[in-house]
Amino acid sequence: MTASKLVISNLGKTFRGDRGDVVALSGVDLTLGENEFVSLVGTSGCGKSTLLSIVAGLESHDAGSVTIEGKPISSPGLDRGVVFQSYTLLPWLTTLGNVEFALLAAGKSRKEARDIARGHLSLVGLDGFADAFPSELSGGMKQRVAIARALSYRPNMLLMDEPFGALDALTRHHMQELLARIWEQHRLTVLFVTHDVEEAVYMSDRVAVMSNRPGRIKRIINIDLPRPRTYEMMGSLEFTRLQREVLAEIRAESIAIAALGDALA
Amino acid sequence: MPGESRQPRTPPARISSKRVPGGLFSLTASVGSRQFITIAVLVFVALGLAWWIVTKAGWVTPLFLPPPGKVMARLQELAVSGKLLDDMLISIYRISLGFLISTAFALPIGILIGSYRAWEAMIEPLVDFIRYMPVVAFVPLTILWTGTGDAQKFLIIFIGTFFQQVLLVMDNVKSVPRDFINLGRTLQMPESRILTRIILPSAMPGIWDSMRISLGWAWTWLVVAELVAATSGLGYRITTAQRFFQTDTIFGYLLLLGVLGLATDQAMKWGSRKLFRYLRQSR
Numbered sequence: 001m002t003a004s005k006l007v008i009s010n011l012g013k014t015f016r017g018d019r020g021d022v023v024a025l026s027g028v029d030l031t032l033g034e035n036e037f038v039s040l041v042g043t044s045g046c047g048k049s050t051l052l053s054i055v056a057g058l059e060s061h062d063a064g065s066v067t068i069e070g071k072p073i074s075s076p077g078l079d080r081g082v083v084f085q086s087y088t089l090l091p092w093l094t095t096l097g098n099v100e101f102a103l104l105a106a107g108k109s110r111k112e113a114r115d116i117a118r119g120h121l122s123l124v125g126l127d128g129f130a131d132a133f134p135s136e137l138s139g140g141m142k143q144r145v146a147i148a149r150a151l152s153y154r155p156n157m158l159l160m161d162e163p164f165g166a167l168d169a170l171t172r173h174h175m176q177e178l179l180a181r182i183w184e185q186h187r188l189t190v191l192f193v194t195h196d197v198e199e200a201v202y203m204s205d206r207v208a209v210m211s212n213r214p215g216r217i218k219r220i221i222n223i224d225l226p227r228p229r230t231y232e233m234m235g236s237l238e239f240t241r242l243q244r245e246v247l248a249e250i251r252a253e254s255i256a257i258a259a260l261g262d263a264l265a
Numbered sequence: 266m267p268g269e270s271r272q273p274r275t276p277p278a279r280i281s282s283k284r285v286p287g288g289l290f291s292l293t294a295s296v297g298s299r300q301f302i303t304i305a306v307l308v309f310v311a312l313g314l315a316w317w318i319v320t321k322a323g324w325v326t327p328l329f330l331p332p333p334g335k336v337m338a339r340l341q342e343l344a345v346s347g348k349l350l351d352d353m354l355i356s357i358y359r360i361s362l363g364f365l366i367s368t369a370f371a372l373p374i375g376i377l378i379g380s381y382r383a384w385e386a387m388i389e390p391l392v393d394f395i396r397y398m399p400v401v402a403f404v405p406l407t408i409l410w411t412g413t414g415d416a417q418k419f420l421i422i423f424i425g426t427f428f429q430q431v432l433l434v435m436d437n438v439k440s441v442p443r444d445f446i447n448l449g450r451t452l453q454m455p456e457s458r459i460l461t462r463i464i465l466p467s468a469m470p471g472i473w474d475s476m477r478i479s480l481g482w483a484w485t486w487l488v489v490a491e492l493v494a495a496t497s498g499l500g501y502r503i504t505t506a507q508r509f510f511q512t513d514t515i516f517g518y519l520l521l522l523g524v525l526g527l528a529t530d531q532a533m534k535w536g537s538r539k540l541f542r543y544l545r546q547s548r
Contacts, residue, residue, distance in 0.1 A: 058447050076450040088444045092466050092543050101462075105452035133543040153452075 005069065005189045006032040006055065006157065012063030012214075013050055024050045026214035028064070032157075035187040039200035039207045041246060043253050047215030048193045049161050055191060056082050056159050068157065078106050081150030085162040087142040089134040095121060096130040099149045106153040120148040123182060140171035147179065157189040164199065176202055177231060184228045197246045201239060202229055209249040212257055219249050331513040340517040348502070353521070356487060356498040359415055363422030364483045368476060371427050375434025375472075380464060389435065396428040400486055404493050413494040418487060425486030430479045437471035438464060470541045477533035484526055 011028040014021050024047040032038050040048040053059035055066055057076035066073050068080075076082075089098050096117050103113035121130055124144040134142055143163055150158060164172045176199055183190065183203075194200050200207045204223050211218040223242055225233055233239050288294065296304070313333060319325060320332035327335070343349040378385040403424050411417045441464050449459035491500025499518055506514035538545075 056447075056451060058450060076447075076453060078451075078453050080451065082447070082451045084444045084447070086442065086444050088442070088448045090445065090448075090463070090467070092469075092541075102452055105449075105454050105458075135544055 003034050004031050005034045005036070006030075006191070007067045007070075008051075008055070008064070010064035011051070011054065011061055011066060013047070013054065013059070013061045023214040025054075025061070025216065026063075027216050030208055030217050030220075032189055032191060035189055037183060037190045037192065037203060037205045039192045039194055039204040040210060041194060041197060041200045041207060041250060042210030042215065042218075043212060043250060043257065044195060046210045046212050046253070048210050051210075051215065052159050052161050052191060052193045056080055058082075078153055079155050080157045080159055081153070081155035083143070083146050083150045083158070083160040083163045085165050087134070087139070087146050087166075089137075089142050089145055091134050094131050094133055095126060095137070095145050098134070098145055099152050102149045102153055108153075116152055117148075120152045121145070123151070124148045124178065138171070139167050140175055143167065143175060144178070147182075151182075151186075155188070157191070160190065160192045162193055162195065165195070172196075172199070173231070179203065180229050197243055197250065198234065201225075201242050201246060202234060207242075207246050209246060209253075212253050218253070221246055221249075328510060328512055331516060336513045336516045336520070339511075339513040340521070343502075343514070343517070349521075352497065352499050352502050352518075353525075356491065356500070357525075359418045359491075359498065360422065360483055360487045362415075363419040363487065364426065364480060366419055367423045367427040367430060367479075367483070370423075371430035371434055372472070375431045376438050376460075376465070376468075378431070379435040379438025379468070380460060385435070389432070392428050392431050396432070400425040401489060404490065407490075408494050413496070417494065418490045418498075421490035422483050422486045425489075426479050426483045429482060430475065433475035433479065434468075434472055437468045437475055440471060441467045470537065470544060473533070473537050473540065477530060477537070480529055480533065481526060484522065484529075488522065 008028055008030045011025055012023070013025040014023050028051060030038075040051060042048050050059060054061045055073070057073050057080070060074075089095075090101060093101055096114070099117035099120055100110075100113045103116055104110070108116065118127075118130065121127060124147055126141060126144055126148070129137065129141065134145075137145070147163070164175050167175060180203055192200070192203060201223055207221045207223060208217050209219045209221070210216065221242065225236075225238060225242070289296065316330070317333050320327065320330060340349065343352075374388065378388045400421065404421065407417045407420045407424075411420055445463050445467055446459055449463045454462065487498075488500040488503070491498040492504050495501040495504075499522060503515050503518050506512075506518070
């Protein structure tokens with residue numbers, strides 16, 4: 001692994017509510033190397049999205065630390081691009097306008113913003129849709145705009161929260177290939193939250209499996225598949241073995257939840 | 266480059282109302298705009314016809330329900346004398362200004378309490394408290410405070426609409442997706458810019474609709490104010506007509522109010538379609 005980019009150490013997060021406190025994360029340790037692609041997987045409710053929100057600076061934490069290149073983070077920043085599951089395209093702006101919006105916020109001039117936005121739309125294969133409004137786009141196209149927008153202002157880290165979770169299987173595969181291509185050509189550090197094990201193995205250098213509440217990193221599995229990743233690889237024995245290994249770790253967690261449920265019943 | 270846009274798009278199946286089980290009156294049946302207008306007009310025609318038949322057959326006393334012909338003749342008479350236009354103009358002036366004043370206060374306050382929970386705690390319960398006080402009960406007070414001039418009409422319209430508008434606008438602002446605000450945060454936009462560049466434009470179509478709905482209520486409160494204390498306006502004419510048992514005038518003016526309301530409502534809907542074109546799915 002090259003130099004550490006993101007260091008999460010002994011991170012803890014407790015949600016305080018009227019009906020008692022919920023310990024969402026406890027003792028989370030995870031380090032991402034420069035230009036590394038790491039997926040976070042786990043059962044639903046294990047706190048993986050919370051962890052990503054904390055790294056994005058959108059959520060506070062109450063124990064431990066998160067540092068990027070040695071500097072602790074406490075608020076959102078343009079050094080981290082975030083892609084949300086819900087697309088979050090602003091409906092009153094065109095495709096081009098949505099990408100420009102981010103660039104203008106990042107302090108680029110109108111002219112610069114236009115040029116960079118056009119370039120990034122073509123990166124995600126949407127050249128012909130610059131003037132389309134989000135209401136005219138399919139889910140996959142919307143998420144491609146969101147990816148173009150998150151990459152456009154050149155963050156040195158990309159945080160993706162189940163970005164393809166709302167897409168149909170076929171579109172999801174297209175998007176995985178597209179993101180893998182872009183990432184392999186323009187490397188940057190990616191933290192990728194998903195509940196799709198196949199997706200995690202296909203995209204990542206390493207897959208971090210989280211345990212149930214309180215969430216912590218249970219195991220990290222290295223994905224030593226060659227790059228560039230191809231669609232055909234998904235059929236290989238090694239791919240299947242890795243997928244099964246990740247799945248077994250998650251399954252153990254699901255069984256633990258079921259057993260706990262029985263015990264409480 | 267992979268992309269689902271490359272795949273041949275099958276044209277969306279045309280859903281004909283005839284093919285939907287249950288036809289026009291099934292839950293998901295689509296009704297074209299021409300069909301819609303036809304149905305709407307037919308309902309008006311049917312009601313008019315029923316009115317005409319009921320009065321023609323002599324089933325009700327003309328004093329209770331005058332025949333349509335008599336009402337129209339009366340309206341024409343008032344129009345020729347210029348009274349109709351005068352009444353209409355003064356009422357439109359009052360509602361326009363009253364509604365604008367109310368909106369001018371409701372928008373910023375609604376946006377404020379929809380965006381900041383602390384402001385909501387300060388203002389929302391108070392607004393709810395006043396909202397439940399019957400507007401009509403304020404009429405004597407407003408006369409005492411401001412006399413019987415236009416200011417009293419504005420005040421009644423204000424009391425009747427402002428408190429409702431504030432809550433509607435607050436809800437519009439609250440329904441802005443949290444992720445939109447988070448997007449602004451990840452772009453390191455200052456709070457004030459998130460408010461003006463993300464929250465406001467995002468809430469705008471909803472706010473516009475709230476204004477359309479509250480404009481209808483403003484009409485009601487205007488006429489209430491004019492009925493009680495006025496020397497001009499549509500409501501005033503209705504009160505004078507009542508004194509002389511001129512039910513034809515009352516019916517004529519009620520119809521006129523309905524037409525004015527329908528017209529403003531349609532204008533607002535048209536404005537919404539023009540302003541928020543981007544919301545329409547055209548592909």
